[in-house]
Amino acid sequence: MTTMTFEEAVTKIVAARSFQDLAGTENGAGRAYRRWAKLIHPDTVGAQRRATATDAFAKLSALYERRGERREPWGSGDVAELFAEGDRLLKVPRSPADNDLMEAEATALRKLWADGDPRFRPYAPRLVETYIHEDAQRRRRWVNVLERQRGMGSLAEIKGDLGVREAAWIWRRLLIALGWAHRAGVIHGAVLPEHVLIHPGRRGLVLVDWCYAGHRPAAIVKAREDHYPPEVLHDRTAGSATDIYMATVLMTRLMGPRMPVSLRRFAAGCTYDAPRMRPQDAWALLGELDDIIGSQYRN
Known part of the structure; x- marks a missing residue:
């Protein structure tokens, strides 16, 4: 789409009979919609243009909703x-x-x-x-x-219990991800099975769904309430110890009865009710985990 003025964009939208009239050869209806929306969005224009922009934006949205292709959620x-x-x-x-x-x-x-x-x-x-x-x-x-994260699946899709070797690389990468976020001043706030994507072949991990991020989460995932520590459920507060607690609960449940005693002790120290009693540094905790895993394999 070539650059055009607000007035030119409004004229074209008003004259359009279908979204295809606006999309043309644009690669992707969503991208075309976003380009038009930025040109005429009511929040980006002055008071004198706001009524015109609101009407044009409403028509643009209606054309987009009625376009020929049916959009099914991915x-x-x-x-x-x-x-x-x-x-x-x-x-x-x-x-x-x-x-x-x-x-x-x-x-x-x-x-x-x-x-x-x-x-x-x-x-x-x-x-x-x-x-x-x-x-x-x-x-x-x-x-x-x-x-888009291609070729990855969530931990919610895992069937059966994980062994120590399978869990080790996932747990390590999860602590790396959290340590990175915490050093940047970001708390994830919802380390749950469906929010952790893995690529077993490449041993890759991506932590998704940052909607609950922050020191005062705006919401919790009700279906996973039993994964949360007391400070979130009772006080709606969160910190680095919150993410560490939830990551530990997640990995403990994934390993199930196959979890060695040494890791159970490690997990117990990460899931005290009081956040001040839990580890606060995910990267330091990673070193402790490596020592335990190494000892487990040697024995």
């Missing part, structure tokens, strides 16, 4: 539907009431990229952009566009 998250578009995933909240969670995720990912060590960026999805989508009822949703 996947579903706790509060959002995921739509695949090439190498990107569009994360759209099912309810506008959850826009604050989408914004929290965008804020967390931007901070990770700005303040975190660049070497560890593969441990979180890249935020490509954000935009506001307005449906035919003029309900606005905050959409996060994320880099």
Whole structure:
């Protein structure tokens, strides 16, 4: 799409009979929509243009909703539907009431990229952009566009208990991801099976769904309430010890009865009720885990 003025964009949208009239040869309807939306979004224009922009934005959204292709979700998250578009995933909240969670995720990912060590960026999805989508009822949703993680599955999909060797590399990488985030000043707040993606062949791990990030989580995943420590459930506060607790609960449950006694003792020290009694540094904890795993293999 060539650069055009606000007035030219409004004229074309008003004259359009279908979204195809606007998309043309654009690669992906979602990308075309976002380009038009940025040109005429009511929040980006002055007061004199706002009414015109609001009407044009409503028509643009209606054309987009009615376009010929039927969009089926690629996947579903706790509060959002995921739509695949090439190498990107569009994360759209099912309810506008959850826009604050989408914004929290965008804020967390931007901070990770700005303040975190660049070497560890593969441990979180890249935020490509954000935009506001307005449906035919003029309900606005905050959409996060994320880099798509191909060939990965979540820990929620694992069937059966994990052995020590299988768990070791996952646990190690999870602590690396958390240590990276904590050093950047970001708390994940929801280290749950469905939020940890792994690639067994490459031994890769990506921590996703940063919607609950922050020292005061705006929400919890009700279906996983038994994974959370007391400070989140009772006080809605979170810190580095919160993420360490949840990661430990996750790995303990995945290993099940196959978990060695040495690791059970290690896990017990990470899951005290009082956060001040738990380890606070995920990277330091990684060294302790390595010592235990090494001893387990030697014996």
